Amino acid sequence: MQTTAEQIEQDLLRPLFHSSAKYWIAVALATSLLLAGVAAFAYQLYNGIGVWGINSPVFWAFDITNFVFWIGISHAGTLISAILRLTNATWRRPITRCAEAITVFSVLIGAIIPLCHIGRPWLAFWMIPYPNQRHIWPNFRSPLAWDFFAISTYLTGSTTFLYLPTIPDFAAVRDAATGFRKKIYRVLSLGWQGTPRQWQRLETAMHIMAVVIVPVAVSVHTIVSWDFAMTPVPMWHSSIFGPYFVTGAIFSGIAALILAMALLRKLLHLEEYLRPIHFENLGKLLLTMSLLWFYFTFAERLTAWYGNSPPEMAVFWESIRKQFAPLFWTMVVCNFIIPVPILAIKRLRTITGTAIASATVVVGMWLERFLIVVPALEHKFLPYSWGTYRPTWVEDTLMASSFGMMALLYLLFSKFVPMISIWEMKVGLQAHGGVPVVAAADGPVLAE
Amino acid sequence: MKALYGLYVDAASAQRAVDALRVASSELKFDAQQIVIVSGEPHEGYDFTDSQATSSPYRWAVLGAVVGGATGYLLTTLSQKSYPIFTGGMSLTPAWTNGIIIYEMIMLGAILTTLVVLLIGAGLPNFKGVITDPEIGMGKILVGVVDPPENSRVELERRLRLAGAAQVKQSIL
Numbered sequence: 261m262q263t264t265a266e267q268i269e270q271d272l273l274r275p276l277f278h279s280s281a282k283y284w285i286a287v288a289l290a291t292s293l294l295l296a297g298v299a300a301f302a303y304q305l306y307n308g309i310g311v312w313g314i315n316s317p318v319f320w321a322f323d324i325t326n327f328v329f330w331i332g333i334s335h336a337g338t339l340i341s342a343i344l345r346l347t348n349a350t351w352r353r354p355i356t357r358c359a360e361a362i363t364v365f366s367v368l369i370g371a372i373i374p375l376c377h378i379g380r381p382w383l384a385f386w387m388i389p390y391p392n393q394r395h396i397w398p399n400f401r402s403p404l405a406w407d408f409f410a411i412s413t414y415l416t417g418s419t420t421f422l423y424l425p426t427i428p429d430f431a432a433v434r435d436a437a438t439g440f441r442k443k444i445y446r447v448l449s450l451g452w453q454g455t456p457r458q459w460q461r462l463e464t465a466m467h468i469m470a471v472v473i474v475p476v477a478v479s480v481h482t483i484v485s486w487d488f489a490m491t492p493v494p495m496w497h498s499s500i501f502g503p504y505f506v507t508g509a510i511f512s513g514i515a516a517l518i519l520a521m522a523l524l525r526k527l528l529h530l531e532e533y534l535r536p537i538h539f540e541n542l543g544k545l546l547l548t549m550s551l552l553w554f555y556f557t558f559a560e561r562l563t564a565w566y567g568n569s570p571p572e573m574a575v576f577w578e579s580i581r582k583q584f585a586p587l588f589w590t591m592v593v594c595n596f597i598i599p600v601p602i603l604a605i606k607r608l609r610t611i612t613g614t615a616i617a618s619a620t621v622v623v624g625m626w627l628e629r630f631l632i633v634v635p636a637l638e639h640k641f642l643p644y645s646w647g648t649y650r651p652t653w654v655e656d657t658l659m660a661s662s663f664g665m666m667a668l669l670y671l672l673f674s675k676f677v678p679m680i681s682i683w684e685m686k687v688g689l690q691a692h693g694g695v696p697v698v699a700a701a702d703g704p705v706l707a708e
Numbered sequence: 709m710k711a712l713y714g715l716y717v718d719a720a721s722a723q724r725a726v727d728a729l730r731v732a733s734s735e736l737k738f739d740a741q742q743i744v745i746v747s748g749e750p751h752e753g754y755d756f757t758d759s760q761a762t763s764s765p766y767r768w769a770v771l772g773a774v775v776g777g778a779t780g781y782l783l784t785t786l787s788q789k790s791y792p793i794f795t796g797g798m799s800l801t802p803a804w805t806n807g808i809i810i811y812e813m814i815m816l817g818a819i820l821t822t823l824v825v826l827l828i829g830a831g832l833p834n835f836k837g838v839i840t841d842p843e844i845g846m847g848k849i850l851v852g853v854v855d856p857p858e859n860s861r862v863e864l865e866r867r868l869r870l871a872g873a874a875q876v877k878q879s880i881l
Contacts, residue, residue, distance in 0.1 A: 265748065265847025397791040400784050401798065401805045409812040417819045424826065432748065432845055450833035453840060456757040458830040459750035464765045465826035469819065472769070476815045483808065686749035686847065 268685045272678045275528040283527045290668035297661020300654045309379040311654045318637045318649035323377040325629045330370035336513030337363030338418045339477040342470040353684045354533045360422040365669040367415045403486045410483040428683045481509040494571040495636045504556040511549035515621035522615040543614040547603035554596045574639045594624025713852020714873030719751040721872035722849040726756045728867045736860035746850040768825040769818045776817015780810035
């Protein structure tokens with residue numbers, strides 16, 4: 261099959277103009293989940309936050325689990341994309357936009373969750389620092405204030421990082437579209453032409469953004485970890501929480517990226533672009549992160565066990581042997597026992613294999629977040645304050661709807677924006693001497 | 709506004725066309741600034757692209773970072789002094805925690821400045837006089853002249869073809 265600039269443009273613009281029945285079924289499912297969440301949230305607003313299972317001492321539970329989980333998932337995109345851009349990894353081209361979109365939407369979802377938690381979201385503006393008559397002012401010593409700054413910066417940076425390389429593709433859609441759609445893309449493309457000056461400025465800006473966004477991404481999840489580590493709660497007050505959380509975030513992010521790519525590949529018929537080599541390379545990264553995650557998990561618990569401090573050991577044994585043991589060992593199986601053999605054996609590191617491993621990792625990493633939050637809060641330093649937590653249907657529904665929201669945003673995004681960067685794929689053609697290349701079954705031709 | 713342009717299948721022939729138009733600009737009495745080049749992807753290693761290289765966006769990004777950091781410093785220290793709260797013995801303006809806010813503001817400053825510098829440098833948004841052709845999406849490179857002198861139109865077309873244009877077209881912007 262001949263791969264030309266014309267064919268790339270046709271293939272990658274096709275999903276914007278024609279969608280399969282499978283696509284609309286997926287949109288309907290995601291919308292249903294989201295609407296269930298909207299209904300649950302409306303019920304919560306009407307009845308108050310008491311409809312959640314949180315209590316004293318477990319003030320944080322599903323909501324903060326979901327918050328940390330989605331902020332972690334956001335590390336898929338921008339961080340991976342930026343690193344691959346900086347290292348000039350040519351196989352990145354078909355996957356960067358899939359990854360960057362995950363970041364923007366998951367940060368958005370992560371940022372919405374604390375708004376749900378505050379119970380009266382219409383008063384959220386009280387958190388904004390501006391002189392006021394209420395004598396309320398943010399405490400800049402609080403990790404929650406750091407979160408606000410870190411997440412705002414990350415969301416701004418990630419959105420910019422996603423939008424900038426999309427401008428030339430918006431122009432390509434503008435040139436291919438007609439009527440009202442043409443007018444929309446005319447605005448979105450900002451009147452992009454593609455002059456050498458514009459290309460040069462865009463590539464320079466992308467390079468600067470890639471340099472800046474890596475430390476921002478690392479700082480975001482480090483600061484999320486400090487929400488816990490700065491608190492005198494057993495098993496939280498740990499100096500390795502920063503890198504432990506960042507590792508977990510990249511781990512879950514890569515898994516989410518692989519799942520999204522596998523889904524898009526089928527729904528949008530992008531088999532010629534998202535090729536086995538991409539899943540194999542991401543599978544290797546996922547394997548590395550799985551080993552790193554196990555190392556951190558072991559080191560974190562070994563230190564607690566060796567210290568043998570009674571408050572920490574109470575949480576430790578709750579997780580390992582008692583109430584939370586089924587969840588803990590499911591987490592270990594999902595994050596290590598299942599993915600490592602699949603990803604380590606080349607024969608199993610196929611698209612299906614990496615997708616299965618990724619699905620287990622997503623489940624395992626959600627459990628990891630839950631196991632960091634709830635057992636520790638249930639067993640604080642003073643035994644008389646110990647308590648239990650059981651999630652209610654409202655929290656279950658809100659959690660499920662966050663997945664629905666993510667799926668819906670992602671699917672709708674793929675309907676309005678080419679999910680693979682058209683111009684970057686054409687640059688890949690130039691790498692082959694500017695002549696059309698022949699796609700071979702055994703090689704990463706369009707992977708360039 | 710009118711444009712006369714040729715479409716070229718590769719960057720080498722586009723470079724020949726640009727060179728020919730630069731020579732023609734003095735002979736046929738039009739400004740070299742009227743030469744327009746449009747492509748669907750960036751091309752490296754050619755004079756018509758590399759001459760646009762600049763290091764100023766990096767300097768602006770650093771300046772934006774400095775401004776962002778200063779804003780973060782002022783936001784934290786001035787507000788903590790204006791709205792003092794009981795700190796339990798901790799400094800009123802602790803460098804460790806303020807440093808985190810300042811760090812994020814440094815990054816935000818660099819990001820926003822990069823975005824603004826890109827938009828200004830690339831002349832965006834610009835909804836007037838956009839010159840484009842459906843063939844650009846198919847991999848062709850457009851090289852032409854905006855508002856060419858009426859009496860040299862035929863000569864320009866000849867030179868564009870001589871440089872290897874697959875097609876020569878005229879458009880009204």
